Amino acid sequence: MSNTIYVEYNFKxxxxQPASDILIAELGEAGFESFVENEEGILAYIQKTDWNDTILKGIQIFDNKNFKIDFSLKEIEQENWNATWEQNFDPIQVGDQCMVRAPFHAKPTTKYDIVIEPKMSFGTGHHETTHMMLQFILDHDFDGKSVLDMGSGTGVLAILAAMKGASHVDAIDIDNWCYVNAKENVQRNNCDHINVKEGDSSLLGSMKYDIILANINRNILLEDIPRYAESLKKDGQLFLSGFYSEDIPTISAKCRELNLEFEKNIEKNNWVAVKYVF
Known part of the structure; x- marks a missing residue:
């Protein structure tokens, strides 16, 4: 892992807004793995083995004349990325109960103190989708529940679910670095009953969950919602994010086909998190 080379794009x-959010979503579809927002724009990272010199060809926001977007790029070794996010990573407070922070930040007085060293993984709480999913977890009962965190990134959602009393938590991500990073963060937060796995929804098998959390992009969600429905217990709850408010009808239509009923959503800067019940 230490020899992995990333290509860093510095977008000004x-x-x-909303250009940064749109660009992040489109870059994610193109294969970029991680993003750091700063005062001038965003830093975006992709493994050099997944990169090519036409990687930005399909990014539509560059054609929008309402925004000016300039960029430069350079190669960066994985271990050097820590210095980048330490310069940009501020602690995130969710409501009055939860703080997501790095190991070098002071310990807060909030009820839930989550320490995350994200490295190349998605899920620090900075992005609207992660923030809203954390809010959903805070607002619901997880005591004694079995939980799946699909597309777990840093593991931050799984960690908060465990802190709120979940009896069993599976955290699954297809990216190897996310898998390794989530295991580190789970250990860092003393959440020993979180089972971190590397893979996709094919790993679910016959396991049934009370609650499924999935903060992934729209197309993967549409593909995987049938698998989530199979894996939910009766009266189970499905929390989804990673898409925009205008995508709710499409996501909800797919859920209705599988007897998953829309209950509520929250919105932040046109991103949404949505709750469905089985």
Missing amino acids: IEPQ
């Missing part, structure tokens, strides 16, 4: 964006 004017005005930043």
Whole structure:
């Protein structure tokens, strides 16, 4: 892992919103793994083995004349990325109960103190989708529940679910670095009953969950929702994010086909998190 080379894109964006959110979503579809937002725009990272010089060809926001987007790129070794996010990573507070912070931040007085060293993984709480999913977890009862965190990234959602009393938590991500990083963060937060796995929804097998959390992009969600429905217990709850408010009808239509009924959603900067019940 230490010899992995990433390509770092430094995007300078004017005005930043909603351009930054749109660009992050499109880059994620193109294969970029991680993002750091800063005062000028975003830093975006992709493994050099997944990169090619036409990687930005399909990014549509570059054609939008309402935004000015310039970029530069360079190669960066994985171990050097820590210095980058330490310069940009501020602690995130969710409501009055939860703080997501790095190991070098002071310990807070909040009820839930989550220490995350994200490295190349997605899920620090900075992005709207992660923040809203954390809020959903805070607002619901997880005591004694079996939970799946699909597309777990840093493991932050699984960790909060465990802190809220979940009896069993599976955290699954297809990316090897996310898998390794989540295991580190689970250990860092003393959540020994979180089972971190590397793979996709094919790993679910016959396991049934009270609650499924999935913060992934729209297309993967549409593909995997039938698998989630199979894996939910009666009266189970499905929390989804990673898409925009205008995508809710499409996501909800797929859920209705599988007897998953829309209950509520929250929205932040046009990103949404949605709750469905089985």
